[in-house]
Amino acid sequence: MSDCFDNEHNQLIVCRNCLINGFKLRTRPNSGAINLGIGSINITPERSERFLFSLPYKSSYHQFLIPSNSNIKKIDDLKGKTIGIHLGSPTIDYLKVYFNNNIQFKYYETFMDLLNGLTDPQVSAIVTNSDQAQYWASSTPDCKLLGDGFPFGIGFGVVARLDQAELIEKINQALIEIENDGTYLKIYNLFFQP
Template identity: 30%
Template sequence: MTRTRFRRFCLAAAVAASTAAAAGSAAAATLEAVTDPSFVPFEMLDQQSGEMVGFDMDILAEIAKRGGFDYNLRTMDFNGIIPAIQTGNANVAIAGITITEEREQIVDFSDPYYDSGLRILVPQNSDVDELSDLQGKKIGTKIGSTSFDYLKQELGDGADITPYPGSADMYMALMSGSVDAVFYDAPNVGYFAKTKGGDRVKTAGPLYEGQQYGIAFNEGSEWVDDANEALASMREDGTYAKIYEKWFGEAPPAQK
């Protein structure tokens, strides 16, 4: 091998090694992920395994696999999640987070991955039929949630609104009679009514304020496009539908 050919060989090898190293670095990227510990059935602690499970957990795992990143997951109260992303203390959050204009000013969202809304939950013997019936009553909801903002906007000082740190807290307050109703995200309210609520509670009224959940990233995050591509491919190949059916017992509604 001549000296010139040897130099070319070394240069090519160096370029190949650099490219491989860069690819390996991208594949090995580890994001700090956060979620809410008690938003059933989106995220909840499996008592047997000690791991977080749920619809959101399966969605995040699949997106990470297709998007080419790993993640460390930790839990925190819902009202701390957006600030954690905003300040860079976390890189990605999935916790049934409603996409709002206010939140979009401080974090970047993926495309919507779940259509939701807000719903009333009351004791079986309650005569509440709609939101206006909650005037003058005690209502439990969740700190930092869009349901709290909606109640303040619609009822103002006409109701005694108590924000709780976790969904389990507000449901316990309802079951014990400390509040007259709970107003919160429809899928979580419906799940509680069908499971732990048993025959003691019921949902009331229509679905309020149609909402969409998104995955939150730091502003300017390079992973938003990868997450969107992963979500699109999951819908196309049926993976999204399988995850949805696993946790909600039915096929997802057709996309509009």
């Protein structure tokens, strides 16, 4: 793999062999097939036992979406219902506790399958990261937000195999550098701010 940094500008650039589909996070990073996973990947204590993570680069919030014609008024109304969720999502355990195991899940591999599961409708609600939920609610007339976003995990981070400590250290150094020089704030304001 080539270095993940542009030596002239000392900025992080996109690497080849990166993982985007979080579903494959369960198996792919430690298989040797990829070097890094970059996306809306939650850092959790359980995942940190199996993978290396960078410092968090963004807070992680999740949010429910429901069909726009739904009679559901509050999150607690989802008890006993079926929720659509990404296959392998760490949010499942949190929701089982929140709903006291009085909830069913239907699993989807892709974001579009998840959204289609809501609009078909195959489920009463879906849960995904708040940025995605807010985007869908604003651009899809068939769905709306339910309740506020709730914090989940330690934040979003770059994930790597357990043998990639040096690469994660480079990522962390770059994250610290762009935070210190103001670049991160510019990126955040441009791409992450609602």
